[in-house]
Amino acid sequence: NAGVTQTPKFRILKIGQSMTLQCTQDMNHNYMYWYRQDPGMGLKLIYYSVGAGITDKGEVPNGYNVSRSTTEDFPLRLELAAPSQTSVYFCASSYSTGSYEQYFGPGTRLTVT
């Protein structure tokens, strides 16, 4: 199993540009998550999904959109990039919530200038 994969690994965007961060998992997990990690701030939940076709906002959803058309894929869309979105983005998946372990991808380092 590849686990959770993310592309790209690095990206530099200009202010106002758009991009999609890709996330795929091959563990048949129902739950998927997008986090951003800023230095000294821990991980903040952006959006999550409990299954194909179902998504919900996390703690910091502004400026982002998601979709979940399949169990495997959970892309994160930035429509109008802003410098405040410079961060490292992690996708994760889990069988369920509560006591279940989350499995993380390697991350995407995004810089908006």
Added chain:
Amino acid sequence: AQSVTQLDSQVPVFEEAPVELRCNYSSSVSVYLFWYVQYPNQGLQLLLKYLSGSTLVKGINGFEAEFNKSQTSFHLRKPSVHISDTAEYFCAVSDRETSGSRLTFGEGTQLTVNP
């Protein structure tokens, strides 16, 4: 709602010394507790978790943690660290009573093991 406080942002230690990384949490309901580790330029991976039962939990790589309900703490310990333990460590909680509860992470503790 829950919150997590990791009391030390950076912990430098020498190789083969013991280490304790401190984590306190706040919650109005019972929680599950987790420690994750992030090696440089990688995603997070689970070190250990407390669900129920014995309050001393053993994890991978020789780490263990003790759940203290009265002090609402879940400190992580290792009796003898290696250079390869250099990483950032995150404490996290989830609400055990709410369906669909999600993880709340602390701000992380950078452990640096020096030779």
